[in-house]
Amino acid sequence: MTNVSDATLRGLRRSRQGRSAWLLVVLLALAGACALSVSLGTREVSLSEILAGLSGRTDTMSQAVVAVRVPRTLLAALAGAALGLAGAVMQGVTRNPLADPGILGVNAGASMAVVIGMAWFGMQTLGAFLWTAILGAGVAACFVYAIGSLGRGGATPLKLALAGAATAIAAMSLTRAVVLPRNDIAGGVLSWQIGGVGGATYDAILPCLPFLVAGLVLSLLSARSLNLLALGDDAAAGLGAKVAWARAGAALGAVLLCGAVTAICGPIGFVGLVVPHVCRLLVGVDHRWLLPFSALSGGTLLIVADVIGRIVARPSEMDVGIVTAFIGAPVFIWIVRQRRVRDL
Numbered sequence: 635m636t637n638v639s640d641a642t643l644r645g646l647r648r649s650r651q652g653r654s655a656w657l658l659v660v661l662l663a664l665a666g667a668c669a670l671s672v673s674l675g676t677r678e679v680s681l682s683e684i685l686a687g688l689s690g691r692t693d694t695m696s697q698a699v700v701a702v703r704v705p706r707t708l709l710a711a712l713a714g715a716a717l718g719l720a721g722a723v724m725q726g727v728t729r730n731p732l733a734d735p736g737i738l739g740v741n742a743g744a745s746m747a748v749v750i751g752m753a754w755f756g757m758q759t760l761g762a763f764l765w766t767a768i769l770g771a772g773v774a775a776c777f778v779y780a781i782g783s784l785g786r787g788g789a790t791p792l793k794l795a796l797a798g799a800a801t802a803i804a805a806m807s808l809t810r811a812v813v814l815p816r817n818d819i820a821g822g823v824l825s826w827q828i829g830g831v832g833g834a835t836y837d838a839i840l841p842c843l844p845f846l847v848a849g850l851v852l853s854l855l856s857a858r859s860l861n862l863l864a865l866g867d868d869a870a871a872g873l874g875a876k877v878a879w880a881r882a883g884a885a886l887g888a889v890l891l892c893g894a895v896t897a898i899c900g901p902i903g904f905v906g907l908v909v910p911h912v913c914r915l916l917v918g919v920d921h922r923w924l925l926p927f928s929a930l931s932g933g934t935l936l937i938v939a940d941v942i943g944r945i946v947a948r949p950s951e952m953d954v955g956i957v958t959a960f961i962g963a964p965v966f967i968w969i970v971r972q973r974r975v976r977d978l
Contacts, residue, residue, distance in 0.1 A: 653923050656916045660930045664711070667937040671707040672700055675944040676951070709834035710940045710954065711933035713899050716846055716891035718932020721906020722913070722925055723853045723888040726860035727881050728779075730791035731911070731969055735771075735892045736903035738794065739801030743774020744896035745827060746805040746812075752819055753812050760841050760898070768845065768893030774801060775889055829902035829955025831940055838898055845894035850929070852887030857921040860884060864919065902955045904962020905932050911969060935961075 673679050677699050717735060724733040724740075735741045747770025751757035757766065778801050782794035813823050859880035862870035867877050895902065913927040936954060939961065943952035 653917045657927070657930075660927060660934065664930055664934045664937075667934045667941070668707050668711065670941050671710065671937050672703050674941055675699070675703065676949050705836050705839060706831055706834040706940070707937060709839055709899070710831045710937045712839070712842070712846060713831060713895045713902065713933075714905055714936025715929040715933040716849065716895045717902060717905040718909035718913075718928040718930075718935070719850065719853050719925055720888040720891040721932075722910035722921070722928040723856065723860070723884050724906065725910055726856075726863060726921055727884050727888070728791065728794050729864065730794050732791065732795045732907070732966075733798075734904065734907035735888070736802065736901065737907065737966075738798035739774045739778050739805060740771045740798075740889065740892045741896050741901035741903065742802040742805035742809075743777075744768070744771040744893050745901045746770055746809045747773070748897060749809045749812055749823055752823070753816050760838060763897040764841060764845060764894055767897035768890060771893040771896065772886075772889045774805065775885060777801060779885075825953075826900040828953045829900040829958075830953035831899055831936070832951060832953070842894045842898050845890050849887045849890030849894065852883055853891065854925055856880065856884035856887060857925050860921040860925075864921075900955065902936070902958055904958045904966065905936060907969075908962050908965045909935060911965070 679700055720740075721734050724735065724738060725731060727733075728738075744767040747766045748757075748763050751762065751766045757763065778794065778798045781797040781801070782790070785793070809823075809827070813820050859870075859875055862873055862875040863877065863880060865873070870880070871877055909932045910924065910928050913924055913931055917923040917927050936958070939957040940954045943954055943957045946952060
């Protein structure tokens with residue numbers, strides 16, 4: 635059995651007690667991040683005002699602020715969970731440590747599809763944005779995998795990363811070319827492309843939930859298949875896995891998650907790259923634990939990033955996509971240095 639398989643089996647045998655302890659830590663961190671998100675920002679609010687705002691009262695400015703921040707916190711948690719989970723699934727499907735919705739061009743494909751829909755077809759409703767973003771994400775994922783599979787050795791991690799980076803650059807360039815002549819949509823599109831959770835409302839979140847739930851279910855159900863794929867295609871097939879169907883089902887879950895988040899928040903990068911790597915250090919490589927941990931940790935990270943963006947740019951705000959880029963870029967460099975050429 636290969637060294638990769640040996641490492642995988644060691645990860646699968648990691649202590650259940652240790653994982654349970656880390657689960658408690660992550661849940662407490664998520665709860666603390668939610669509390670900070672509701673209480674901190676341009677205006678700080680007290681516990682009594684938070685409780686009043688949560689009950690629906692908006693008698694004071696602080697209570698009204700709380701009522702606005704609650705859906706924003708919910709959206710950050712959902713978007714972060716979706717991106718963290720999608721990143722873990724993509725890394726499992728491709729066996730590529732650099733896989734991420736941004737690096738593989740999936741977010742850029744979803745973004746380009748939405749912009750084309752707005753500019754050329756007058757698309758305006760959130761429902762249309764959702765379907766278009768998911769279609770764009772799916773087309774980009776298939777294109778990257780097809781390009782990365784060409785040549786000797788098939789879809790190696792290096793070829794997938796290069797194909798994804800090239801696709802992302804091409805999609806972003808085409809998006810800008812579409813937007814530049816359209817002054818009527820340019821401002822909104824450029825702001826949306828940075829990625830953020832500001833202005834969230836329950837009415838905007840609700841249409842995304844079916845797609846997020848479907849993506850969540852498909853991704854979590856793929857945990858056992860991803861464990862088998864980590865052993866290699868031949869070993870997975872020998873253990874009874876239908877390799878092509880396993881990859882397709884997991885990838886569909888990731889595409890649904892990425893497309894839904896991109897439609898409502900814009901393309902937010904690096905969450906899907908950073909979170910799975912941190913979670914592997916905590917719970918190992920068993921996807922039955924890694925996937926839910928990545929979801930919880932991704933929600934926590936994006937909420938914290940949103941809070942940081944509100945604090946450092948007072949009295950204005952810094953979009954969460956900028957904060958995650960500052961966090962993710964050093965981690966990306968560290969991953970590349972750790973893996974070096976032998977893992978690429």
